[in-house]
Amino acid sequence: MAGRTSGTRSQAVRAAAVAVGAAVALSACGSTKDTGASGGKSGGEGEVGVVLPLLTSPFWQAYNDYVPKKAKSEGVDARKTVNSNSDPAQQITDINNQLNQGVKGLVVAPLDSTAISAGLDQAERKGVPVVAVDVAPKEGKVAMVVRADNVAYGQKACEYLGGKVKSGKVVQVMxxxxxxxxxxRSQAFRTCVKKKYPKLKVLEIPAKWESDTAASKLDTLLNSNPDIKGIYLQAGGVYLAPTLQTLKSKGMLKKAGGKGHITVVSNDGIPQEFNAIRKGQIDATVSQPADAYAKYGMHYIKAAMKGQKFKPGKTDHGSEIVKLPNGMLEDQLPAPLVTRKNVGDKSLWGNTVK
Structure with a gap:
């Protein structure tokens, strides 16, 4: 989830991963960044390794907390989670460590859609199925991608902002x-604005899922564009706090409904976003299902370890499995828009965690 902005970076990571894989094969030690707790027993299928992208975001902290609970409820023997700490090369090392420790399945949230293929190749060679969570790999073999429709994230944010801000400048923090x-998310937001709200001018901040980068670039942009009317945060877990602090420091944090309020729509659905909506600091967020990511990550890896195959179509849990252009299957889980009207909905995972 979490700069890396080109195929060159990914190729370098993949090249390094070849050497990493050889070195890791000589070692049985695990990552030094293990966190979390093991889940329930899998009934003999074997242990499942769970690799996280980072733990600096409240979203991923929540997912990490859900993993052992959902593993237990799904009957999966999950190992302690491993935090790759926003480093794609470390993530390949973590995958190799898990494989060399004998896991029979892997649930991985990829950091880099291209670079992750080095780890997927290692797993395929060992006959270990992989379920990707949150991010779809560009290539490689996975049993399933568990993910919400990220194009819809950008479209929902665009339509919400477009409904509130009729003209002027809006920012997307990418x-x-x-x-x-x-x-x-970036392309969907950009395309939607151009098509539906041509009176809006989109300014963009590439922030690489980094809070410091987002804060610094937003501060600079607001200095030269104090007439901003709307902001789209592609990840509330890392961008919410620095955005609110930046607006506050400039005297631009006005309550929703009041004069000078900058309309803010976010992505993630964390409790902090819900609190900000209640306070009138931001207006909306798209709730990315951390609980369902953990649940169905475990559901699909258990089935894959038993040799089950999947196909496109409607599921029994309100989603649809679609075939991606690269041939992978993706279970696109629901991700509702949350505003002041429904922020109290107790079925939203952000209202069930502290």
Whole structure:
């Protein structure tokens, strides 16, 4: 999820991963960044390794907390989670470590859509199925991608802002463009504004899922564009706090409904965003299903370890499995828009965690 903005970076990571894989094969030690707790027993299928992209975001902290609970409820024997700490090369090392420790399945949230293929190749050679969560790999083999429709994220943000701001400048604080999530959200927002709201002018901040980068670039942009009317945050987990602090420091943090309020729509659905909506600091967020990511990551890896195959179509849990252009299958989980009207909905995962 979390700069890496080109194929060159990904190729370098993949090249390094070959050497890493050889070195890791000589070692049985795990990553030094293990966190979390193990889940329930899998009934003999074997242990499942769970590799996280980062733990600096409240969204991923919530996902990490859900993993052992959902593993237990799905009957999966999940190992302690491993945090790759926003480093694609470290993520390949973490995958190799898990494989060399004998896991029979992997649930991975890729940092870089291209670079992750080095780890997927290692898993395929060992006959270990992989489920990708949150980010779809560009190539390689996975049993399933568990993810919400990120194009819809950008479109929902565009339509909400366009409904509130009729003309003028709006900003999208983008994610890492080495991630398919960052690319899809950015392009969808950009395309929607151009098509539906031509009186809006989109200014863009490539922030690479980094809070410091977002704060610094937003501060600079606001200095030269104090007439900004709307902001789209592609990841509230890392961008919300620095955005609110930047607006506050400039005297631009006005309550929703009041004069001078800058309309803000975000992505993630974390409790902090819900609190900001209630306070009138931001207006909306798209709730990315951290709980469902953990649940269905475990559901699909258990089935894949038993040799089950999947096909496109409607699921029994309100989503649809679609075939991606690269041939992978993706279970596109629901991600509702949350505003002041429905922020109290107790079915939203952001209202069930502290």
């Amino acid at each position: 994610g890492d463009l080495a991630s398919v999530n960052g690319r899809e």
